[in-house]
Amino acid sequence: MDIKNILRTYQGIAISIAVLLFCISAVIGGVIPSIQKVRELFISVSALAKDNVMLKDKTALLDSYEEEDLKQKLAVVLSAVPGDKGLPGLFSTVEAVANTAGVKIIDMTVTGGSVASSSAGKQSAVEKKVGSHIVPFTVTVSGTESSIQQFITLAPAVRRLMRIRLFSIIFSKSAAELTVTLSMDAFYEPYVTPLGSTSSVLTALSTVELEFIDTLSTFPLVGQASAAAPATAVTEQKSNPFSR
């Protein structure tokens, strides 16, 4: 039997097998990668849909706040814990508290703290514990027993937050006036509020946070003007710390 005869005899089968082989290679080389591509496309579509839901929520959340109201609230919080040491404001606050309590300030000394700029200063262990930077200072006051009690009561209850770290009172039956030295700390925290990307998740102010801000706003603001919301902290976004 010659070749021509063999070809003619099996040509039907050969064509079918060739077409089937083409189909199999088309499935392996075309269909499977296409299915993968479609799968990837749908994963990306699903991620996009999720992003859009989050962005919609964020837009709705931002729409629900008034800029002026946020500025006012931030000013309240900043007057409690300012962005810098604010020593003049601190002195005037302590002076105002002393005047209200009816005690006389004998002296007031800032006892330590970093000399570096607010943002460069590293936090000490105590500062880490309280969650902000502190300005330690001592104040010596003199006055009647009740006025000193009043000073100790008022000092941690004014808007510029301060804490009494230690003090010692020697009560005297003979002297009308007492002299007491108190070691105190005032709090501050440098502005470091870089904004995330537009797709970063934003949560609403919780009831606890709102209640806290309301409570803080009831604290008397004595001896200093209310702080304004820092423009630089809220408008600039620097992803590269070396960028200008």
Added chain:
Amino acid sequence: MAKEEINLMKGSSGTKGRLGPLELTLTKLTWWALGGLFSIGLIIGVIYFFGLSKQKQLEAIKEELRTLIQQDMVKEGLLVSLKQRSVIASKALEAAKPYGKLFPLLQTIAPQNYFTSLSIDDVGRSTVSLELPSVEDAVSTIANVLLQTEEKKLRNPQMMSFYLKETGVVQLSLSFIANL
């Protein structure tokens, strides 16, 4: 008369006999495979273009939302700052102990004129010194401290010293942590 075969070449291939059914099956399979391939290709193509148009649509929405958010950047900054600062301020307020509340607490331990000194250390431990007219007053003072401890108004009370003078006056030093 028998029909005379005039074609020298056979009309069909020689597989008709033995391989005929196989060829038929293979031909059917080939058509099915081709049809299937075409259908799957068509379906994938339709799904892909549907996905692509959906992706473009969602990307356009995302861009629109991003623009809106960027317009509200100041508001976002204020909100983020406010949240961060609230946490900081609440921690600071927690750290600021209201030592003014200590004075009414001392009144429940002994009359004010018996106290000779009061000091607070940096862990919040209060140390008081008292000069009491009699041992009975000293016992009563200690009993009051224990009562306030039971009422959880103070904790970890310690007697630092107890000194009885010839005159019967007692000098007492106590320390405790007030739960302010």
